[in-house]
Amino acid sequence: MITALRAFVVKEIHHILRDRQTLTILLLMPLVQVVLFGFALRSDVRNVRVVMVDPAPDHATLAIRNRFAATSRFRIVGTTASTDAIEPLFRKAQADIAIVFEPGFASRLEDETPPRLMIAVDAADPNTGTTMQYLARAVIATQEAEWSQGNRSVRIDVATRMRFNPTLESVNLFVPGLIALVLTLVSALMTAISLSREKERGTLEVLLVSPLRPAQIIVGKVLPYLALAFANVITALVAAWLVFHVPFEGSLGLLLAESILYSLVSLSIGVLVASRTPSQRAAMLTAMLATLLPSTMLSGMVFPIASMPAPLQAVTYIIPARWFIVIARGIMLKGVGLTYLWRETLILVAMMVVMMTLAIRSFKPRLA
Amino acid sequence: MTRVLRALLKKEFLQIGRDKLMIRQIFIMPVVQLVILSSAATFEVKQASTYVVDRDHTTTSTGLVNRLRASGRFNLVGASPSMDLANDAMLSRKVGVIVSIPAGFESDLVNRRAADVQLVFNAEDGAAAGVTQSYAAQIIAAYTREAGAELAPTIKPASIIDVRARGWYNPELNYRDYMVPGILVQLVTVIGTLLTAMNIVREKEIGTLDQLSVTPLGQGTFIAAKLIPLWIIALIELSLGLTIARFVFHVPMVGHLALVYFAAAIYLVAALGIGLFISTLVQTQQQAMFITFFMLMIYLLMSGMFTPIRSMPQWAQWMAQVNPVKHIIGVIRAVMLKGATVSDVAVPLSFLAAFGVVVLSLAVFQYGKQRD
Numbered sequence: 001m002i003t004a005l006r007a008f009v010v011k012e013i014h015h016i017l018r019d020r021q022t023l024t025i026l027l028l029m030p031l032v033q034v035v036l037f038g039f040a041l042r043s044d045v046r047n048v049r050v051v052m053v054d055p056a057p058d059h060a061t062l063a064i065r066n067r068f069a070a071t072s073r074f075r076i077v078g079t080t081a082s083t084d085a086i087e088p089l090f091r092k093a094q095a096d097i098a099i100v101f102e103p104g105f106a107s108r109l110e111d112e113t114p115p116r117l118m119i120a121v122d123a124a125d126p127n128t129g130t131t132m133q134y135l136a137r138a139v140i141a142t143q144e145a146e147w148s149q150g151n152r153s154v155r156i157d158v159a160t161r162m163r164f165n166p167t168l169e170s171v172n173l174f175v176p177g178l179i180a181l182v183l184t185l186v187s188a189l190m191t192a193i194s195l196s197r198e199k200e201r202g203t204l205e206v207l208l209v210s211p212l213r214p215a216q217i218i219v220g221k222v223l224p225y226l227a228l229a230f231a232n233v234i235t236a237l238v239a240a241w242l243v244f245h246v247p248f249e250g251s252l253g254l255l256l257a258e259s260i261l262y263s264l265v266s267l268s269i270g271v272l273v274a275s276r277t278p279s280q281r282a283a284m285l286t287a288m289l290a291t292l293l294p295s296t297m298l299s300g301m302v303f304p305i306a307s308m309p310a311p312l313q314a315v316t317y318i319i320p321a322r323w324f325i326v327i328a329r330g331i332m333l334k335g336v337g338l339t340y341l342w343r344e345t346l347i348l349v350a351m352m353v354v355m356m357t358l359a360i361r362s363f364k365p366r367l368a
Numbered sequence: 369m370t371r372v373l374r375a376l377l378k379k380e381f382l383q384i385g386r387d388k389l390m391i392r393q394i395f396i397m398p399v400v401q402l403v404i405l406s407s408a409a410t411f412e413v414k415q416a417s418t419y420v421v422d423r424d425h426t427t428t429s430t431g432l433v434n435r436l437r438a439s440g441r442f443n444l445v446g447a448s449p450s451m452d453l454a455n456d457a458m459l460s461r462k463v464g465v466i467v468s469i470p471a472g473f474e475s476d477l478v479n480r481r482a483a484d485v486q487l488v489f490n491a492e493d494g495a496a497a498g499v500t501q502s503y504a505a506q507i508i509a510a511y512t513r514e515a516g517a518e519l520a521p522t523i524k525p526a527s528i529i530d531v532r533a534r535g536w537y538n539p540e541l542n543y544r545d546y547m548v549p550g551i552l553v554q555l556v557t558v559i560g561t562l563l564t565a566m567n568i569v570r571e572k573e574i575g576t577l578d579q580l581s582v583t584p585l586g587q588g589t590f591i592a593a594k595l596i597p598l599w600i601i602a603l604i605e606l607s608l609g610l611t612i613a614r615f616v617f618h619v620p621m622v623g624h625l626a627l628v629y630f631a632a633a634i635y636l637v638a639a640l641g642i643g644l645f646i647s648t649l650v651q652t653q654q655q656a657m658f659i660t661f662f663m664l665m666i667y668l669l670m671s672g673m674f675t676p677i678r679s680m681p682q683w684a685q686w687m688a689q690v691n692p693v694k695h696i697i698g699v700i701r702a703v704m705l706k707g708a709t710v711s712d713v714a715v716p717l718s719f720l721a722a723f724g725v726v727v728l729s730l731a732v733f734q735y736g737k738q739r740d
């Protein structure tokens with residue numbers, strides 16, 4: 001019986017190795033994703049393009065303009081005399097923020113009647129808009145502080161600490177999510193497609209007359225993909241560590257064990273999808289809808305769950321990736337162990353039991 | 369020839385209409401996606417759950433805490449003088465911000481004219497922590513000015529310029545308005561590229577493509593017959609999406625609706641061309657799906673849909689310049705939210721047109737080579 005299973009696994013491995021294109025993509029995917037996420041997906045605000053609207057330049061407005069020119073975050077892309085110039089620049093996406101000075105700025109300062117200064121921000125993207133406005137205010141505040149030197153007014157020094165991700169590097173947050181995504185892709189999607197292909201071609205019925213039992217067929221199908229998924233997890237971790245020095249605070253053993261647990265949940269979903277759908281295309285589509293989409297969008301990998309509306313937050317509770325990402329981030333970034341993560345782990349175990357039971361029950365390789 | 373094309377088009381539409389799965393894929397999935405994604409894809413910053421460690425217990429320190437709470441941005445979930453308890457709450461994800469006020473806060477302010485406050489953020493949610501931090505800094509700055517006036521009335525405040533700020537185009541800071549145009553582009557891209565690739569590869573897999581090559585049918589006619597229906601379907605898809613955006617989510621349409629369609633029609637040539645190109649490279653539907661998925665992922669992530677392009681490193685910004693998705697998202701956002709006119713978006717539109725012509729020619733060339 002064991003030899004039969006071994007032969008079956010060997011056959012599966014041959015299948016996977018023969019399709020070079022898919023294999024290359026599967027192996028490359030985590031690498032490319034880590035690099036893209038790490039280098040390109042930054043939510044910090046840099047290279048803000050400012051346009052200065054200064055109808056009557058004087059020494060005070062020049063001082064503020066120089067402040068902006070001296071910072072590395074802001075880049076002055078134009079100086080005009082009229083506010084009419086702002087709108088076209090914003091519409092063509094050639095400027096992000098406008099600083100509008102009042103005429104007679106310096107003389108008002110000397111009279112001690114506060115001169116007016118307006119910050120107009122392209123806030124189509126709300127977060128970037130808020131942050132740009134805050135950064136501009138901070139630049140103006142430094143100049144104010146210089147002007148009011150000598151009169152020592154009260155100040156509160158705020159020391160800020162960003163815990164678990166001090167530099168707000170998005171790669172640190174994405175790597176745990178990426179592991180979940182890769183595991184989902186390989187475990188659920190590939191299993192579903194490969195099983196339903198055998199179904200479509202009728203080779204599954206051939207297996208029926210072999211001495212293999214249904215459970216063994218599933219194990220044989222699933223084992224090679226589990227190995228592939230593991231290779232991907234290791235690649236992603238090594239790339240994250242070598243290229244980006246992503247911290248790894250907790251226990252590697254625990255993370256790998258949790259990865260197996262999560263893989264088992266995904267594999268069960270893959271088997272379930274394959275046995276419930278009539279064709280390869282339907283399996284692909286269902287698997288994408290049921291696993292890939294929620295794992296990227298509703299798992300907290302990219303978009304924080306706390307920001308979602310309440311009904312959608314409720315939906316996230318049944319998505320395995322959501323719990324796995326909490327676990328992976330906890331282990332990698334916070335270095336916590338099961339004392340803090342036992343609840344999430346238990347949920348995954350429960351999901352695994354339910355999904356596996358459903359999968360084995362619905363998988364009956366009989367003649368249609 | 370036009371008669372042949374018409375007959376082929378009829379066949380394609382019939383085939384798509386008969387395929388229930390395809391219909392579902394074209395019409396139901398996008399609607400579900402649009403509804404779910406436009407609610408889920410948000411970096412909107414909600415109230416931060418706050419833990420206060422106040423070791424000072426004076427009117428000034430409680431004043432600061434009340435000020436933070438009154439802003440509506442911070443929601444007090446716990447308070448104790450122990451930093452250990454606060455850390456524990458953060459580790460178990462119950463708390464997003466810890467405000468720590470040391471003993472002697474008020475007396476420092478009065479005697480030294482300066483006092484310290486520590487803010488600890490749970491940066492697990494990345495962008496949100498950064499935005500919450502800017503709110504906290506603004507609130508504390510305002511509080512400092514007031515406290516200064518009260519504690520040391522003889523001294524002039526540090527603020528000597530009257531700064532006002534206005535956020536244009538999205539004054540309510542509604543994240544959905546910003547994301548929906550991007551999601552619409554994603555939808556038509558997936559439909560255009562994935563369906564084209566899958567549709568042609570399917571004929572290849574079944575073997576009907578070989579049958580067609582022995583008919584007098586020209587290569588151009590065959591490709592046109594394959595692409596035109598999908599081009600039309602993608603535009604119908606866009607209309608469906610725009611209707612939902614308008615009537616369900618009330619996303620504004622400041623510019624001309626016609627311009628949105630015009631831009632999408634141009635962009636779709638490029639999207640379909642990429643799909644055709646992929647179909648010449650692969651043998652099975654599974655491969656087509658994986659390659660398309662892989663390419664679209666890179667295209668969409670690097671397009672500025674989720675994160676601003678100017679925050680990316682230089683090489684990524686160069687890459688983005690030749691990314692059609694980046695240009696179309698820019699155009700649709702500018703038209704829908706800012707009311708951009710044809711002349712405002714002429715540059716990206718001409719790029720898209722050029723890109724479409726090049727990709728489609730390449731794909732047709734590749735297709736011809738493969739057929740020989």
